[in-house]
Amino acid sequence: MAQIIDGKALAQKMQKKLAEKVARLKAEKGIVPGLVVILVGENPASQVYVRNKEHSALAAGFKSQVVRLPESTSQEELLDVIAIYNADTSFHGILVQLPLPDHINEEAVLLAIDPNKDVDGFHPMNMGRLWSGHPVMVPCTPAGIMEMFKDYHIDLEGKHAVVIGRSNIVGKPMAQLLLNKNATVTLTHSRTHHLAEVAKKADILVVAIGRGHFVTKNFVKEGAVVIDVGMNRDENGKLIGDVKYDEVAELASYITPVPGGVGPMTITMLMEQTYESALRSVNR
């Protein structure tokens, strides 16, 4: 039976330490990390995520602001709001919640965020830094997964890591972070032939495909470490992961639950990166 990787407990531990670091930064340098979250429209899931980010930022002792804009906001109006926060030195992190309404070009918006304040790590400059092996701001979900490996002393060196899902938010940056730690990485996706067989070769299996209970025991080698990034609703509205937890837990050596696994770590890394950004601003 697998050992559970308790993301919730690790997140709480890290956020408590962070609040102490923030208090010290304030006392010693007079700097309060500032995070602004910009939400366009009324996507119900996004509203929950944004509220959670605001609460965590306040709990960490940050200056926290949420800008809620109507669905009808034009791209130019959104870019104007971003420009204001790019120029405001009291904010060290700017996050535009995705997805954006269809009439707004996501790429143009992400490009407009000052790369030094891009705490999501979605700006092409930060993506490029990560891919060239010199990461600065890293997408928060894969960054949180790396913290889990570290905290549970899961060695990645020379291991075969299989990532299922190739999104810019999770799969692609995850592959690069694993590579940076000397894992041998296979990046797979919904069109991969014989996906279950490929996944079964993994020592480390990271699943971010966005399909509830997609990964069954047929995808998992005995003793594998299984990380489930999925957040799906089943037919009864219950939150479920991409991994069929009960049967996979019997095979895996370590597994993350949903909820209480990767999710809480994502928000923690957002706070960590905002803090790091505030630290860097001292030296700029």
Ligand code: GUN
């Ligand atoms: N929507 C879903 N996940 C994320 C994320 O990590 N960052 C942002 N900005 N939007 C998201």
